Amino acid sequence: MMNSRIIITIGFSYIISSIRAYDPDALQDLCVADKSHGTKLNGFPCKETSNITSSDLFVAGISKPAKNNGKSPASVLSAFNSQLPGTVSVAAMLFAAEPALPEDVLTKTFQLGSKMVDKIKDMLATKKSFK
Structure with a gap:
């Protein structure tokens, strides 16, 4: 009887500790490469989060269409046939x-x-x- 209580207590403590072991802030793992830093071991070191600006997070590939003959930005329109939707x-x-x-x-x-x-x-x- 005493052994089962010890096993149950250890089991509950394990469950409770695993419930509390979660990441409260998913954004804390953000890393923007600091290219001005001189040391490079396995890539660039991360910038301090206080120094990250919106220009660091812009994806440059979005603004470069493969073929755009006009002066206005390229766009894509998709539509469904009214007789056979989808x-x-x-x-x-x-x-x-x-x-x-x-x-x-x-x-x-x-x-x-x-x-x-x-x-x-x-x-x-x-x-x-x-x-």
Whole structure:
């Protein structure tokens, strides 16, 4: 009987200690590389959290579209067909678009040759009955 009480007490103390062992602030693990610091052992050391600014957290890749011919920012619009909600034929929307997308955009996007792009456009043009 005494052994079971000891085992139960040890079990409860283990459960209680594991419940309290959590991370109260998930943002305390934030690390921004301090590139001005001279010492580099396994990468750059972290900046002090008081020195971190919003410019340190900006992702530069977001503002660089792959193809943007205009002067305004690039944008993407997606829409669903009202007759079949949730289904849109991507091939018809891209290869048979009116006005047509530039061929170099399609070749870069789908990693196809220009002959294959023309072949797909021809196949979709015969089936096209949008108008």
